[in-house]
Amino acid sequence: MVACNAQGELIAADATNPAHRGAVLGVVADAYSPGDDAVVQTGFVLEHSGWTWAPGPVLVGLAGQLAQAPPTGALFSQVIGQALSTTRVLIDINPPITLA
Structure with a gap:
């Protein structure tokens, strides 16, 4: 997963970084x-x-990884897709939800 930083650069999206809430764009x-x-x-x-x-x-x-539960210290939760099988995910970005 990637997000866009203040300089317009792609960076690894992270649910513990408050600047990434609303900045997640998709998958590279x-x-x-x-x-x-x-x-x-x-x-x-x-x-x-x-x-x-x-x-x-x-x-x-x-750090750009996908998860099925919010990581420890997460400040927001954001569904970015649905697991279709053990090896396949349909990527479909949803709005973030603030946790803290």
């Missing part, structure tokens, strides 16, 4: 280096053979 499915053009995607199915999701919502986690 491919690796990129700072300063490179990157494609941020939403509204698609993302698949990874190493995942083991349970059916249900997927949230913004820590």
Whole structure:
């Protein structure tokens, strides 16, 4: 997951960072280096053979990671998709909910 910082740069989204509430844009499915053009995607199915999701919502986690529960210290919760299977997530960004 990526968010946009005050300089308009993509950074790893983090549910413990108050500046990321409302700034989460979507997923960058491919690796990129700072300063490179990157494609941020939403509204698609993302698949990874190493995942083991349970059916249900997927949230913004820590340091760009996806999670199925708010991480310790989370200041907001934001559903970014739904686990369709153990290895597939439909990315669909929802508005954040303030926790603290």
